Amino acid sequence: MRKTLTTATTIKxxxxxxxxxxxxxxxxxxxxxxxxxxxxxxxxPIVADVYHVGSTxxxxxxxxxxxxxxxxxxxxxxxxxxxxxxxxxxxxGPEPPVTDGASDEYVDAFLTVGLRELSTExxxxxxxRKITYSSGNIEYSAEPADKLTxxxxxxxxxxxxxxxxxxxxxTPDNYIHQIARARxxxxxxxxxxxxxxxLAKGGNLQNAVIIGKDRFxxxxxYPDEMVRHKLLDLxxxxxxxxxxxxxxxxxxxxxxxxxxxxxxxxxxxxxEGK
Numbered sequence: 225m226r227k228t229l230t231t232a233t234t235i236k237x238x239x240x241x242x243x244x245x246x247x248x249x250x251x252x253x254x255x256x257x258x259x260x261x262x263x264x265x266x267x268x269p270i271v272a273d274v275y276h277v278g279s280t281x282x283x284x285x286x287x288x289x290x291x292x293x294x295x296x297x298x299x300x301x302x303x304x305x306x307x308x309x310x311x312x313x314x315x316x317g318p319e320p321p322v323t324d325g326a327s328d329e330y331v332d333a334f335l336t337v338g339l340r341e342l343s344t345e346x347x348x349x350x351x352x353r354k355i356t357y358s359s360g361n362i363e364y365s366a367e368p369a370d371k372l373t374x375x376x377x378x379x380x381x382x383x384x385x386x387x388x389x390x391x392x393x394x395t396p397d398n399y400i401h402q403i404a405r406a407r408x409x410x411x412x413x414x415x416x417x418x419x420x421x422x423l424a425k426g427g428n429l430q431n432a433v434i435i436g437k438d439r440f441x442x443x444x445x446y447p448d449e450m451v452r453h454k455l456l457d458l459x460x461x462x463x464x465x466x467x468x469x470x471x472x473x474x475x476x477x478x479x480x481x482x483x484x485x486x487x488x489x490x491x492x493x494x495x496e497g498k
Contacts, residue, residue, distance in 0.1 A: 226346050228252045228310040230338040235329060237321025240295055240408065240432075241282060243425030246317030248299070250334070253312040254342055256466060257303065259286060259293045263316045267291035272300060274464040274488045280481035282423050284461055294319040297481065298408075301460030302330035305399035308339060309346045309468075325407030325431035327456055331400055349467035350496035357487050362478045364487040369473040376458060377477040378451040382411065384435055388451035394459075394469070403459070405445050406452035409433035412441060457481065464488050467495070 232251045239246060258269035268290045270276055278287030283295035299320050303311065305327075323329040354367035361379075375391040392402055410418070410427065412434055418424040433449055434441040446452055458476055461484035462469070479487070492498070 226254075226309040226342040226344050227307050227339050228254065228342060229308065229334060230340045233333045233337045235321050235323065235333055237323055238426040239317065239319030240322035240325070240426045241423045242294070242317070242319045244317045244319065246315055246319060246321055248320050249314045251312040251314065252340065253310045255310065255312075257300070257309070257311050257313065259296065259313045259315060261291040261293065261316075261318070262314050264291050269312070272296070272464060273466045274485055274492065277464065277485045280485060282418070282481075284457075284464075284481045284485065292318065295322075296320060297457050297460035298323075298327045299330050299460070300463050301456050302327040302334065302404065304459055304463035305394075305404070306331065306334055306339065306396055308334060309466075310342060322408075322426050322431050324405075325427075325433075326405050326453070327460075328400075328404040331404050346468040347466075348470055349465055349491060350470060351472055351491065351494065352496050353494075355491060355494050357483070357490050359483060359486075362480075362483050364474075364476050364479060364483065364490075366472050366474045366487075366491060369471050371471050372469055373473050374455055374458060375473070375475045376451050376455045376479075377475075378454050379478055382435060384438075384440065385450055388448045390448055390451045390455055392455055399459070403452055403456050406449050406456055407431060407433055407445065408453055409435065409450045412436045454479075458484055461485055462488050462491075465492050467492070 234249045257272035261267040284297045285294040357364040372394040378388040429442040
């Protein structure tokens with residue numbers, strides 16, 4: 225069944241890329257997940273689905289003809305992990321709070337107020353055959369299985385993170401204990417470039433794993449925290465199908481927000497009964 229929150233909950237902080245302060249309130253709803261920019265007088269709610277992905281530069285950004293919200297994947301990931309299908313999100317700024325760089329503060333906020341089951345069912349993303357997508361060295365696949373799992377393979381030229389791989393059996397408990405605390409990450413050599421281009425203004429050693437030339441500049445929560453965070457992002461982006469995922473084996477190699485969104489559309493286009 226579809227689920228929403230029992231009562232409203234609010235999270236405050238600064239955005240990862242904009243560095244702007246924002247208050248983000250999640251309210252019970254029964255019409256899917258929407259984002260409303262309360263700081264823009266003529267803004268209309270933005271529906272959280274793949275058809276409203278506006279850009280994917282260093283995050284997943286949703287937009288309609290009146291407004292845009294940026295870097296929503298962490299909040300979406302937490303919502304999807306707990307099975308929350310309907311919530312009205314209000315924001316007085318362009319980007320959600322980065323919190324600690326992960327999704328655990330969102331999870332905690334939702335669990336604190338509690339969840340309420342609705343009277344209707346969420347449509348199921350029925351996939352009856354193996355679906356694949358590739359672009360260069362980037363590969364995705366989804367195929368029927370006896371349980372829902374996500375596998376992410378992260379490969380990078382940097383020797384400290386050259387090859388990382390993680391598989392998650394997707395349940396709320398597994399997500400909370402294995403994924404939700406994994407923070408976003410970046411490379412020290414990229415920081416100046418990002419800030420010159422108006423990005424990562426809110427990033428710091430408290431909310432991101434920073435990888436230096438030959439060492440990590442801060443402690444990791446897990447040795448493989450980076451690939452766990454890539455899984456966190458993938459789950460948030462795949463939730464933009466706005467469908468319940470059945471037992472599937474979903475695998476991604478070297479993907480990111482742009483290709484996550486493309487693959488989500490491919491899954492929708494190949495679902496049974498479309």
